[in-house]
Amino acid sequence: MSTLATGRPNIIITGGAGFLGSNLAGDMVKTSNIICIDNFITGNQKNIDILLQNPYFEFLRHDITRPLDFDQFPELKKFQIKAQGIQSIYNFACPTSPSNHxxxxxxxxEANSSGTKNMLDLAKEYHAVFVHISSQHIYGKAMSSQPIKxxxxxxxxxxxPRSAYDEGKRFAETIASYYKRQFNLNVKIARLFTCYGPKMAINDGRSIPDFIFDALNxxxxIIYGDEKTENTFCYVADIVDALIKIEKSSLAGAVNIGHYEKYTLKNIAERIIKLCESSSVITYKEPDWHVASYNIPDISLAKEELGWFPMVDIEDGLLRTIEYMRSNLRIYQI
Known part of the structure; x- marks a missing residue:
């Protein structure tokens, strides 16, 4: 086991048992040593069960609002951190479900403030690339219908009522940017727009998993809005591809990552009903407080600097997500 880590970078993924973090870990473990950190406040162990069998993957149950001491985790010895260091940190850790805001x-x-600071200090100690996962919600409500730059x-x-998330993400970007300026830390910020796919929690206040859950049953x-309410949706495999490209790039500052194509929620709901062969019907309600206004991303910077473009079309992405959620319905129902 002492030579296990040779030739592989050591990568930390905080919030690694969540939807996005576990998908990234599943991809990166093919070429890297993955140190997955989660405290299971909202993460799901089922998301990483198959990864726990991989010798290049280790899970640490830890709250990043407390400093991380690698010596407390003897299972990490095989990754030879003292000799090889940490090459990259992907910072996802933060409850994201609207129902939890x-x-x-x-x-x-706390995750966005002291948690982010602790991970930035770790990146500073090991001269690691720090990829902070931010959100479209740092923009708040758009002042026009034009794509946001x-x-x-x-x-x-x-x-x-949802300010803890929106302002928390803004603060995390601020402290990450400060570390970049003050300590010349290699910081990159990914502002993610609405995404979906396998391992997303069902019935958690977001439209696609909620639609699928209800259609399967x-x-x-329920659409919180009307027939004209619309959003963009980017499949998780495209998000993972973008994050890996960001880490390897020379990009400085923040970059929008999302799909450029708009769909009405009515259109998405109709597609899901058809793909699920469901007898469900669509109803409309006034938006609850947790339903944010959604923005359309301008992804010109991602195209130019990363060579990134979303590749999975909505029909294919929905079908993959439905198949996964159908087979895991009992596990992921909350």
Missing amino acids: AKLALEIL ESYLGAVDPIG NKDL
């Missing part, structure tokens, strides 16, 4: 507000704020400063409510699909 009020319930876990303090945990969200990275230069838009945003319009966020600092005291609203022949229940009404």
Whole structure:
């Protein structure tokens, strides 16, 4: 086991048992040693069960709001961290489900503040690339229907019921940018727009997994809005591809990652009902407080600097997601 780590970079993924983190880990473990960190506040061990059997993957149950001491985890000896160091840190750790924005507000704020700082300090110690996973919600409500560029400063409510998430993500970008300027740390910020795919929690307040869950159970699909309410949806494999490209790039600053094509939620719901062969019907309700306004990303920078472009079309992505969620319905129902 002492030679296991040879030739492979050591990669930390915080929030690694969540939807996005576990998908990234599953891809990167093919070529890297993965140190997955999660405290299971919202992460799901089922997302990483198959990875736990891989000798190049180790899971640490740890809260990143506390400093991380590798000596407390003897299972990491095989990765030879003292000799090889840490090459990259992907910082996902933060509850993201809209249904948790009020319930876990303090945990969200702590993850984005002290948690992000602890991981930045670790990146500073090991001269690691730090990829911070941010969100479209740092922009708040768009002032126009035009795609949003990275230069838009945003319009966020600092005291609203979902402010812990929106402002927390803004603060995390601020502290990461400070470390870049003050310590010349190699920091990159990925502003993710709406994404979906396998391992996404079912029935958690986001449209596609909620639609699929209800369609598989022949229940009404509820749209919080009207027939014209629309959004963009980027499949998780495209997100993973973008994040890996960001880590390897010379990009400085933040970059939008998402799909450029808009769909009405009515169109998405109809597609899901058809693909699930469901008897569900679509109903409409006034948006709850946790339903954010969704923006359309301008992904010109990602195309130019990363050579990245979303490749999975909506029909294929929905079909893959439905097949996965159908086979794991009992496991992922919450």
